[in-house]
Amino acid sequence: MEAKDTKIIKINPHNPEIEKIKEAAEIIKNGGTVAFPTETVYGLGANALADKAIEKIFLAKGRPQDNPLIIHISSIDQLNNLVESIPDRAYPLMDRFWPGPLTLIFNRTKIVPDRITGGLSTVAIRMPSHNIALELIKYSELPIAAPSANTSGKPSPTNSSHVIHDLLGKVDMIIDGGSTGIGLESTVLDISGEIPTILRPGGVTIEDLLTILPKVEYDKALEITDREIVPKSPGQKYKHYSPDARLIIVKGEVDEIIQKTNNLYSKYESKGMKVGIIATKQTYDKYRGKNIIIAGDRNMPETIGASLFNILREFDELKVDIIIAEGVEEKGIGKAIMNRMRKAADGKVV
Template sequence: MTEVVSVDPQHPDPEIIARAAEILREGGLVAFPTETVYGLGADGLNPVALARLFEAKGRPATDPVILHIVDLEALPQLAREIPPAAWTLARRFWPGPLTLVLPKQPIVPDLATAGLPTVALRMPAHPVALALIRAAGVPIAAPSANRFGHTSPTTAQHVLEDLAGRIDLILDAGPTAIGVESTVVDLTRPVPTILRPGGLPREALEAILGPVAVFDRSVAGPAPAPGMLPKHYAPRAEMVVLIGSGGWLRLRLRELAIRYLQEGYRVGMLIAEEDQPAVADLPVEIAVLGSEGDLEGVARRLYPAMRDLDARGPDLILARDFGTRGLGLAIRDRLIRAAGGRVMKAEDSP
């Protein structure tokens, strides 16, 4: 049976944290909040605990996990050949929604890295997460606390829906602040490369590093970081993402919704506030993500809205994207992966 314990998000009870840390040291699994999404924690240096984590999530061993640390002193213990850029980014953005991919030290189990020679590291910016890592005394492997491939959890209830009976404890500190996972940056390449867009925008990285590449999703081979599979974060319903902007996008949203309704689909829609007048008269289920100008709010609402809409039972979810500036890049990435790459451009839709 999975126990759920409430904790203060800013000042967690030391006794609760100590108990959760003991579970981790003994090879157990604890779900806990970060500033991005809830993570499913295991001792990142214990292959047996890692194997249990992969089993609980149904996660394939070919998908690496991120090791979460609590201070910069842990960086050289887990990574080698650390370039100056890594120290610069760590000092600037940690704790925060940034994951660095670096050559790994031998102490890191192969299961944590999917057999790759690199390790993904981050320092989360949540008091509960930091207290738990510090109390455990080990780096904590923590992919999102949900069944593999499903929509990520931003509340303890989401975790319970996916993992009840599969893990030992859930620390409930309320909803997460950012709502999408960390930005993963590979510093082993000639040009720093974003493997997974996330809570730290590309623009913030480029202000420090200069040009930053974005990984080409069409490249074949094993995923070099978590969350990079063609289909991920997915609801149960089919999903289609429409890319475009302004009035043209809203026109196509309406046309597509009507088309799918005529084909007999029960239709759900993930839209912006500005889109509502264009579809308000249609017999569809709607989840409003927020305003086009509030990407932080859209990111925070994305996964809860996707889960809520999916629970209403549509056959197909039609989602609009929010561009590529700021958090828009991460939002688009999550939507496209949730749709398994099923994308239409507004100018191409019927």
């Protein structure tokens, strides 16, 4: 496939043009690949029930075959063919968080291809809240498998330019639906076992889930190295979200973060390296004269989550050698932000 073989179409995210949606849906029905926006990040979609279509996702992304995919649906009825049963605890979760950025892991039926699940007995499913995504699934009349629409291991795409950069000439269609909202992939919650377990933190926080469920745990795999686990969820294994530059996270009290960041900046710059800083609204003026991008407001961490992947890509364009990123408090969506930062930094935290 060449660049000219990828069709790019613009669709209004607030009021999607149905004829354009139908054109994209025909590609899905015919076994092709369509990149489309969701409320989290852009996804690369294909028919979730067709092995050949799923294989195109792995090839386009350069994705490891044992990394499971999430299936996207547009109605609860679509669950019936995909899961063995719907646990009682799932219903209040779906009532509250679907459509939205929560992926649930169920025991799967045989209709779900092994390529989707990495050979596991479980399957990850969510219902996105983005208008374009919902209409595309609806008119495709199929569940759609859709990992993030980027080259595997690189920062996830939060606008169409990121998708075009990574996948032009590798997919059949790219839908330009503007910027995504949350900017971090969905929370993945395994409800197939005894205790509901978060395999990947995201826009739905543990605090949110505990308003519905009496007990929720974080998966122990979030704290250990990639090589020790068999992934049950996207994002559990392999270095993820990685910019071209080396990323270092600085944690601690804000004054300590500022001092350490300035020291690291001077250290690497003295070695002739080009250094970037990911700062916050509260701290950017402490780095005057340096190469800074403001991620958002410390008091509103969702603003940091929404911009993180875009900033990593901006620093790639600036050809920096080192990125120093301020850590955030690990509560609420801060847990998801730090999870993505650690993956991008390959665990390098000071």
